[in-house]
Amino acid sequence: MRALAIAGGWLYAAAIVFLSLTPTPPDPGFEHGDKLGHLLAYGLLMFWFCLLYRYRTARLAYGVGWVAMGIALEFAQGATGTRSFEYSDMAANALGVVAGALAALGLARVAPER
Numbered sequence: 865m866r867a868l869a870i871a872g873g874w875l876y877a878a879a880i881v882f883l884s885l886t887p888t889p890p891d892p893g894f895e896h897g898d899k900l901g902h903l904l905a906y907g908l909l910m911f912w913f914c915l916l917y918r919y920r921t922a923r924l925a926y927g928v929g930w931v932a933m934g935i936a937l938e939f940a941q942g943a944t945g946t947r948s949f950e951y952s953d954m955a956a957n958a959l960g961v962v963a964g965a966l967a968a969l970g971l972a973r974v975a976p977e978r
Contacts, residue, residue: 866916869912869916870916872912873909873913876908876912877909880906880933880937881937883905884941884947885937885940885941885947887946887947889947898953899952899953899956902957902960903956903957903959903963904960905960906958906960906964907961907963907964907967908960909930910926910927910960910962910963910964911964911965911967911968912964913926914926914964914965914968914969915968915971923968927961927962930957931961934953934957934958935957938951
């Protein structure tokens with residue numbers, strides 16, 4: 865079951881990469897909705913991997929990796945010619961990673977593992 869959960873997390877990360885580079889991303893339909901999408905996407909990604917990996921060093925490594933992925937994808941978007949490079953998207957990605965980690969820490973305090 866754990867292997868399936870890990871595979872699901874990596875599939876979700878791949879979906880983020882795809883949606884970040886597709887020429888026609890989903891439109892949330894309200895101003896700055898894409899920033900909320902970045903925040904939620906990276907927040908859920910980090911939260912998921914924090915649930916899978918309990919050690920602080922693993923969580924830190926994943927957090928750094930997801931932030932780096934978000935930065936790299938912004939540069940890749942700028943190079944596509946169909947998408948735009950935005951520092952605010954990088955910030956939303958990074959804030960999502962932090963929020964996901966904090967949510968996992970909060971969950972651990974409320975419902976500690978036995």
